[in-house]
Amino acid sequence: MLVHxxxxxxxxxxxxxxxxxxxxxxxxxxDSGAAEEWAATFTEDATFRLxxxxxxxxxxxxxxxxxxxxxxELAAAGEVHRHWHGMLNVRAIGDDxxxxxxxxxxFATARGGTPRLHRTCVCEDVLVxxxxxxxxxxxxxxxxxxx
Amino acid sequence: MLVHxxxxxxxxxxxxxxxxxxxxxxxxxxDSGAAEEWAATFTEDATFRLxxxxxxxxxxxxxxxxxxxxxxELAAAGEVHRHWHGMLNVRAIGDDxxxxxxxxxxFATARGGTPRLHRTCVCEDVLVxxxxxxxxxxxxxxxxxxx
Amino acid sequence: MLVHxxxxxxxxxxxxxxxxxxxxxxxxxxDSGAAEEWAATFTEDATFRLxxxxxxxxxxxxxxxxxxxxxxELAAAGEVHRHWHGMLNVRAIGDDxxxxxxxxxxFATARGGTPRLHRTCVCEDVLVxxxxxxxxxxxxxxxxxxx
Numbered sequence: 001m002l003v004h005x006x007x008x009x010x011x012x013x014x015x016x017x018x019x020x021x022x023x024x025x026x027x028x029x030x031d032s033g034a035a036e037e038w039a040a041t042f043t044e045d046a047t048f049r050l051x052x053x054x055x056x057x058x059x060x061x062x063x064x065x066x067x068x069x070x071x072x073e074l075a076a077a078g079e080v081h082r083h084w085h086g087m088l089n090v091r092a093i094g095d096d097x098x099x100x101x102x103x104x105x106x107f108a109t110a111r112g113g114t115p116r117l118h119r120t121c122v123c124e125d126v127l128v129x130x131x132x133x134x135x136x137x138x139x140x141x142x143x144x145x146x147x
Numbered sequence: 148m149l150v151h152x153x154x155x156x157x158x159x160x161x162x163x164x165x166x167x168x169x170x171x172x173x174x175x176x177x178d179s180g181a182a183e184e185w186a187a188t189f190t191e192d193a194t195f196r197l198x199x200x201x202x203x204x205x206x207x208x209x210x211x212x213x214x215x216x217x218x219x220e221l222a223a224a225g226e227v228h229r230h231w232h233g234m235l236n237v238r239a240i241g242d243d244x245x246x247x248x249x250x251x252x253x254f255a256t257a258r259g260g261t262p263r264l265h266r267t268c269v270c271e272d273v274l275v276x277x278x279x280x281x282x283x284x285x286x287x288x289x290x291x292x293x294x
Numbered sequence: 295m296l297v298h299x300x301x302x303x304x305x306x307x308x309x310x311x312x313x314x315x316x317x318x319x320x321x322x323x324x325d326s327g328a329a330e331e332w333a334a335t336f337t338e339d340a341t342f343r344l345x346x347x348x349x350x351x352x353x354x355x356x357x358x359x360x361x362x363x364x365x366x367e368l369a370a371a372g373e374v375h376r377h378w379h380g381m382l383n384v385r386a387i388g389d390d391x392x393x394x395x396x397x398x399x400x401f402a403t404a405r406g407g408t409p410r411l412h413r414t415c416v417c418e419d420v421l422v423x424x425x426x427x428x429x430x431x432x433x434x435x436x437x438x439x440x441x
Contacts, residue, residue, distance in 0.1 A: 016311035017163035024236040028248065080291040082250050082267055084233055086378055089318040101322065103376050105401070107252070107267045109291035115267040120376055120401045120409040144374040144403035164310035171383040175395065227438040229397050229414055231380055254399070254414045256438035262414040 019090055019100065019127065022134045027083040033071035039064035042136045043128065049140040078111040085123065098127045098134075104141065120144040166237055166247065166274065169281045174230040180218035186211035189283045190275065196287040225258040232270065245274045245281075251288065267291040313384055313394065313421065316428045321377040327365035333358035336430045337422065343434040372405040379417065392421040392428075398435065414438040 022041070029038040039060035042048070047056040048063060057063055074081060084105040091099045101124050108118040126138040169188070176185040186207040189195070194203040195210060204210055221228060231252040238246045248271045255265040273285040316335070323332040333354035336342070341350040342357060351357055368375060378399040385393045400413040420432040 016315060021163060024234040027234055028236055080294055087318040087321055089322055109267045111294060113292055115264045117264055117409045117411055120403045145407055147374055168310060171381040174381055175383055227441055256414045260439055262411045264411055
């Protein structure tokens with residue numbers, strides 16, 4: 001159980017809005033299929049763990065390739081996905097780095113269709129600052145349906 | 148593709164919470180059917196573009212009339228709508244004005260019924276400050292099912 | 295109709311992120327079944343009103359017992375619930391105390407199943423600070439399907 005407490009005194013408050021803004025940009029890039037720009041919101045050596053993959057995805061090139069593939073499949077199916085991050089539980093870890101445990105939803109809508117709730121997940125990120133910008137260094141996503 | 152980047156340095160952070168609070172009030176007024184109070188969160192000459200309308204709705208009177216009509220229909224049907232704005236991507240544009248691109252969900256629940264996801268949308272707003280208060284000057288909503 | 299207005303000038307902005315972080319911790323504790331830790335985010339004498347209960351739940355012991363019971367039922371059913379608070383409408387009431395009116399969603403996902411929207415609610419809280427920490431002193435939840 002990785003729920004943080006007592007973060008009010010850790011200086012997280014100053015960065016909470018910045019982290020919210022970061023995720024908004026990050027997810028809008030993802031959902032619009034901007035593969036390279038989205039990959040650039042991770043560090044060069046980032047790892048992304050998913051429950052359906054035996055090994056984590058590593059590095060920007062592999063991350064961008066995965067988004068291009070998924071986005072092409074969705075476009076072919078005439079479907080839009082919207083990723084929502086929420087209930088951001090942020091903890092400062094060291095020097096301008098943050099652990100975030102949040103909930104993640106994916107909504108799916110087909111052209112002419114009825115919107116549906118596609119996934120409920122938990123996302124745990126390590127965010128670090130590189131050249132002034134927040135980037136994801138490590139991500140681990142768990143899916144509630146596979147828990 | 149209208150995803151913003153590099154906003155961390157634009158002073159948006161100071162206003163991010165205020166914008167979140169603004170949308171909370173704004174949507175609670177809408178969903179409670181407070182037509183005039185809701186219309187007052189737009190500028191006098193505001194425009195509101197919807198994919199199902201050939202022309203934008205213009206001005207507070209027309210906006211309030213639209214809400215009164217919708218709210219009466221929902222009340223007759225015994226249904227409540229809840230508008231959620233999230234993943235707020237905020238960019239400062241000039242002097243205390245903001246462009247916001249965010250996701251919008253509408254949840255619908257009938258008395259005695261099962262809640263359902265009614266709409267997934269993207270909302271783009273221009274917010275300006277008038278007499279100290281943020282107001283919507285332009286809104287464009289797109290629906291994922293009509294994309 | 296309990297929608298707040300004109301809060302931009304009340305000093306709420308300084309605490310908006312802290313309140314978001316509070317709810318993130320609070321709901322993650324709830325959904326993970328951490329009954330005592332969750333109950334400790336209420337004041338000793340807190341009241342929690344639900345539309346399905348004739349009397350409010352009072353005090354940490356009763357709150358923790360309710361969560362233990364619910365969590366055991368969900369575990370037996372192989373189901374995970376995720377509580378989302380959003381659209382936080384925050385108003386300062388006196389000395390470092392806050393009234394929050396927000397929307398609340400509950401998503402439910404069974405192991406191997408399809409995620410579903412379980413509840414749409416409105417939550418009204420009075421938050422107070424005790425020994426430096428925000429705590430819930432009063433909570434009233436209404437369910438849209440029972441409205």
